[in-house]
Amino acid sequence: MNMREIILETLNDIANNCGASNNCQVNFSAESARVMIADKLELALKNHVLMLMEDMACPPSEDRCCGGGCHE
Numbered sequence: 001m002n003m004r005e006i007i008l009e010t011l012n013d014i015a016n017n018c019g020a021s022n023n024c025q026v027n028f029s030a031e032s033a034r035v036m037i038a039d040k041l042e043l044a045l046k047n048h049v050l051m052l053m054e055d056m057a058c059p060p061s062e063d064r065c066c067g068g069g070c071h072e
Contacts, residue, residue, distance in 0.1 A: 003048060010044040011037075 001009075014037065018024030026033050 001048070003045065006044050006048055007041060010040050014040060 014026065015024055026037065028034060
């Protein structure tokens with residue numbers, strides 16, 4: 001899953017979990033709405049970013065593993 005897909009899935013989850021009416025409009029002018037979305041995106045992207053960082057520090061290779069931290 002790429003970053004775009006993670007962001008779209010997170011926004012879709014926000015839109016689909018709006019309570020009983022299931023009709024949600026996020027007010028981007030409200031700081032609380034922006035903070036809520038940022039928190040959800042940060043959580044959703046955390047593992048993806050960590051894997052990118054690991055891949056940069058120790059590129060996956062078929063014939064070697066970096067310090068025993070193989071990508072399994």
